Amino acid sequence: MLLFLDSANLTEIRTALAWGVLAGVTTNPTLVAREGRRDFENFVRELSALVPGPVNAEVTAGDADGMVRQGRELAALGANVVVKLPCTWEGLAACRRLAEAGVPTNVTLVFSVNQGLLAARAGAAYVSPFVGRLDDAGHDGLQLVRDLVRLYNQHGIATKVLAASLRHPRHVTEAALAGAHIGTMPFDTLRQLVRHPLTDAGLERFMADWRQLNS
Secondary structure (H helix, E strand, C coil), rough: EEEEEEEECCHHHHHHHHHHCCEECCCCHHHHCCCCCCCHHHHHHHHHHHHCCCEEEEEECCCCCHHHHHHHHHHHHCHHHHEEEEEEEHHHHHHHHHHHCCCCCCCECCCCCHHHHHHHHHHCCCEEEEHHHHHHCCCHHHHHHHHHHHHHHHHHHCCEEECCCCCCCHHHHHHHHCCEEEEEECHHHHCCCCCCCCHHHHHHHHHHHHHCCCC
């Protein structure tokens, strides 16, 4: 499973890139606004140049024509830009039109197998089931990931499952074991993945032994 960062913070993104584990980025207008950036297009262009892998940027229009127009504009900002679209009928119509024009799309806010099937048939390159938000509503978000992976494999669908709203390391583990192609998460969740008390204890012991040997 590839690891994406769900962030609009360039410091976080540069740090994750330096760790050598980051394959791409997902972002949206809310994350960008949280960082105080008003120039969304310039930000996407900057991010596209910084990140070697896919950069997912979201449209804000509510109608298919507007989504297609914004999607084309976003795609023109970088060769690695993926256009994020909502899982609505307007979003699916825009997905089909952009896919036919060669623009990769990520249909987001997916909460059911049926939505995932529709998005795939509309030509989405990626589909994003929101694990954490389903859990919040009393459902099993990871089961949706499993079901979508099984569905796509069973029918030979090339759409990739991009597990989103991964809020803690266990989400990441289960998404990977479920067969998700990609998992996207906040910086704090990514940072926690390397942590384990036995690693900390082992390192502390190694260093203590080394200091004793060289004292």
